[in-house]
Amino acid sequence: MRPIKDILTNNYICLTQDKTLNNLYQGCYATDLLSAAIKSADDHAILITLISHDNTVGCAMMIDLPAIIITENRVVTKQMIDKCNEEGICLIQTTFRNHEVIIDLYQRGLI
Amino acid sequence: MVKEYQIIAKNYDLAGRASSDIKRTLKSLGIPWNLTKRVCAASYEAEINVVIHSVGGYATFEINDTYILLDFFDDGPGIPDIELAMLEGFSTASELDHANGFGAGMGLPNMKRSVDEMKVESDPFGTHVHLVFYRGEEHETD
Numbered sequence: 001m002r003p004i005k006d007i008l009t010n011n012y013i014c015l016t017q018d019k020t021l022n023n024l025y026q027g028c029y030a031t032d033l034l035s036a037a038i039k040s041a042d043d044h045a046i047l048i049t050l051i052s053h054d055n056t057v058g059c060a061m062m063i064d065l066p067a068i069i070i071t072e073n074r075v076v077t078k079q080m081i082d083k084c085n086e087e088g089i090c091l092i093q094t095t096f097r098n099h100e101v102i103i104d105l106y107q108r109g110l111i
Numbered sequence: 112m113v114k115e116y117q118i119i120a121k122n123y124d125l126a127g128r129a130s131s132d133i134k135r136t137l138k139s140l141g142i143p144w145n146l147t148k149r150v151c152a153a154s155y156e157a158e159i160n161v162v163i164h165s166v167g168g169y170a171t172f173e174i175n176d177t178y179i180l181l182d183f184f185d186d187g188p189g190i191p192d193i194e195l196a197m198l199e200g201f202s203t204a205s206e207l208d209h210a211n212g213f214g215a216g217m218g219l220p221n222m223k224r225s226v227d228e229m230k231v232e233s234d235p236f237g238t239h240v241h242l243v244f245y246r247g248e249e250h251e252t253d
Binding site: 032033034035036038039043049051053054055056058059061062063064079 | 123124126127130131134144148151152154155156159211212213215217218221224
């Protein structure tokens, strides 16, 4: 497993406390259907989604995911950030689209 | 131990509150992750279903040495065809639900996949989803 901090470049902004960057991950799961994440995301996977909502955090929390990457620069509320900090989930925002995150992480050998 | 939670219809800000508390409770009791994850996944789906589809309801959570029970009750309008609703992909959710990442027709199938026993009863006055998880599986490796 790798620390989330390995992912960060100028294309990714971490919105949560620095300590969340030490969360460990293995692989990722991209979806805009939260039930699909509940069904199929592997343990320790990063959730990549454009659904920027408290429910996204709730879903990640339910299945203990270490990080969420919100794509397409969707607006992230303070409430989401606070909830992630409270639950120790790393919340990252990027201008990339879902598939571009996957391509980027794959090309850098991170997934 | 028995707990009860109110679930408010269409309130996405509070959706998941019951399931979060159930997760915290299971963690504090040292329940293995495999079982906790199954309970949380089913609980979250059931809770979201009440938020999305009903006029409101409540959930009860019970744990003893043998099993974990989750019951979700709402006050309607009910599921006209339970068999159809159990099919993955069938949904009557709104655009708002979709925008919030739900309504893909995976709620009941996800619950069924996670539980050891499941019973759904519904009429126009309400729906009752009964979910059972046996604690025997705690001996499995996490």
